[in-house]
Amino acid sequence: MRTLAIVNQKGGCGKTTTAVNLAGALAAEARVLLVDMDPQAHATLALGFDPEALEENLYEVLVEPVESSAAGRLAQVIRPWSDRLHVAPSGIVLSALEQKLTGEHAERRTERLEAALLTVRDDYDFVLIDCPPNVGVLTFNALRAAREVVVPLEPSDFAIHGVQKLLETIALLSDRIGHEVAVRILPTLYDGRTRYARDTLAEIRSLFGDLCFDTVIRSNVKLREAARRGQPIGSFTRTANGSLDYAALALEIALAGPSAPIDEELATESQGQEREVVVRFCDAGATDVRIAGDFNGWVPDKDVRSLVRADGADRVWTKILNLPPGTYHYRYVVDGKWREDPDNPHAVPGPVGGRNSVLVVP
Template sequence: MRIIAITNQKGGCGKTTTSVNLAASLAANGRKVLLVDIDPQAHATLGLNIKSYFSIYNVLSKITHQKAKLEDIIQNVSPDFDIAPSSIILSTLEQELAGEIGRESRLWDTLNNFKVNYDYILIDCPPNLGILTINAIRAADEVIIPVEASRFSLEGMDQLLSIVNLVRDRLNHIVDTKILVTNFDSRLAHSFKMLEKIKSDFRDRLLSNIIHVNVKLKEAQNQGTHIFNFDKYSRGAKDYYSLSREIITQETSPENTGKTESAPFRKTEPKPIAVLERKMNEILKKELPKLTEVIFSVFAPDAKDVYIAGEFNNWKLEDSNRMLSNNGTWSKKLNLTSGKYRYRFVIDGKWIEDTSNPLREINPYGSVDSLIEIDINK
C-alpha cells in the first residue's frame, strides 16, 4: 500500500483537483484507492457530492461523543474509488491536539490499525502547515507538492520542506517528495519560463507529467464529480491519466517503500529532540486557527430546553451546547474559527431556523438551515 499526501500551504494550487482526479485515474487503472480528506474546508468531499454527518473528525478526535472507525465513515465514489469525508468541525481538532503528546501521529496510528486493503491512500491536505498537514506528512510514504506554473514562487517552499525534514529527523520517518506542475498554460511564454525555473530548482524531484489548465477540471468539480465521469476525453482527464501511469510505474521501485532515503532537498544535521520540539511548537502556534467569540440567541419564553446545533459542534445535542435563558431569551457563546457554518436551534426537541438571521440555505434533507460566516480577519 502506498500512502501519498498532496500538500502545499499555498491555497488554490490544485491539491484537491489532483487528489480527486489522481485517485479516479489510479482506480481506472484497476487500483483500489481511498482518498482521505483532511481539509476542514472539505472541498474534495463536497466536490464529489458526498453528504455525511460523520467525517474524519469522528475518527481522529478523542473527545467527540460520536467516535467512529475509519472503515465506518468510508463512502464509495465510483468503482475502486472510496473517500473518507471531511467536515468543517475538523478545524476544532487543531485546538484539541494542540497540547497533546503524539499529536502528530494520530492519522498514522489510525492508518496503522486500518484493516481494509487499498493499493493507494491519497490524503488531501488543507492550505496551511498546521497539525493536520503534519499528521498527513507523518502518515505518508510520499508527498506530492502541486506548484502552479502560472504564479510559481519559492515562497513558503522552505517552510514546507522544513516540515518534511522535521518529520524525518524527529520521527525517523522518510518521505519521498515530488513536485507536480499544475495549471500550466501553454499559450503563455511565461509558463515555459516558469517550467524551466522549476526544473532547474527541483531537477529529479519533478514529476515528468504536468497538468495543463483545463476548464473541464473546474466544471467537473462544480458538477460534484471527477473528470472521468464528466469528460473522459478532456485534456484534464488525459493529464491525470498520464500522471497515474507515471505513479504506477514507480510501484516496484524501492524508493517508494518509504524505507530508503533519497537525497533530501537540503542536508540538515540531525537536531536534538528539544530543538525540534520547540520548532514544531513555533509552527503550530503560528498555524493554529484563530477563534472569535460568537453569541447565538433566540427568544422562546415558553421553552424548557434549548440547544444550539450546527456544523461547528457536529449537530450534537449535549450539555455543552445547551443554551441559557434570561427572561425568555436563550443564548450561548461559542468560540469559532473562520468559516461558513450551518446551524439551527433545537427548542424542546423541535429543530428551527434562526428567524432573526436572513442568511439561510436548503440542506440535503430539504429543510432550511441558518448560515453564519465568520472571518476572523475582519
C-alpha cells in the same frame, strides 16, 4: 498500500483537484481511499457528498486517542463513491481539532491518522490525503501517515519560493519522525500559451530536477466542471486535457513509485500489450523528419518507420509507434537537427542539454 499526501501551504495551487482526479485515475486499476483532511471539505464536495448532511466524518476518527483506532472507527466513516474509489469525508468541525488536542504531547497529536489507516491497510492499494492550506496538526498527521508527498506547484515566482520553504519543513519533520518521505513536485495550472509559464516551468525543472514529475497538469476548465458535477474528470470526459494529464500522472506514479502489489500487476498485465501511438510534427520547411527516444536507443528511426507527410497536409509529418505502456522521452531530428516536440507541453531537460519531450502511453 501506498500512502501519498498532497501538500502545499499555499491555497489554490491544485491540491484538491489533484487529490480527487488522481484518485479517480488510479481507481481505474486499483482500490483507492481519498482522505479529506481539509476542514473546507472541498474534496468531499468534489465527489458529490454534502459535508453538512453526513453524520460522521474524520473528526470522529482523529479526536480519539491512538489506542482507540483499533475499534475500526475509520471504516465506519468511509463512504463509497464507486467500487474502487472511497472517501473519508471531512467537515468544518475538523478545524476544531487543533484546539481540542492542545495540551496533548505533540507525538500523540500527530500519529492519529497513521494509526487509523493501519486498520484499513488491506482494503486499499493507494491512500491519497488532501491537506489544508497550512502546516498545522492536520498536515502533520498527513505527513506522518505518508511515505510519499506530492507538492502541486503553480508556475509562479512566489510559489517556487514557498515550495523551497516547504521542502525544508518536510525534511526537518521526516528527521524528527524517523521515516523518509519521498517528495515530488507536480507543476499544475500550466498555460503553455504564455511565455512566462513556459519560462517558469523550465526554471522549476532546472531547480528541482528529478524531484519534478515528468507530467504537467495543464489548465483545463473541464476540471472545474467535473468538480461541480461531483465526479473525477475521468468518469466525465476521457478526451479533455485534464483527463489525459491526470491519467498520465497516475501511470507515472503507478509505474515509477516504490514497489507495491499494483506495480507487479500492471507490469505483468502490460507485457506484450503494445499500444499504437501516433506522433505528429508540423513544419512546412522540413524535408526530412525522424524520431529518436529511449524506445529505440536514441538512434533516429531505428526500429520505427520514418515520419511521412500526411496525405493532403504537406506540413504535417506523422508516424505510428507501437509501444508498451510507460513513460518515454524523445526528440525529433529535423533535417539533421535535434528538436523538442513543439506541440508537447511535457518536456524535461536532456542529459546532454536541450530538452526531451515526454510521451506517456496509457
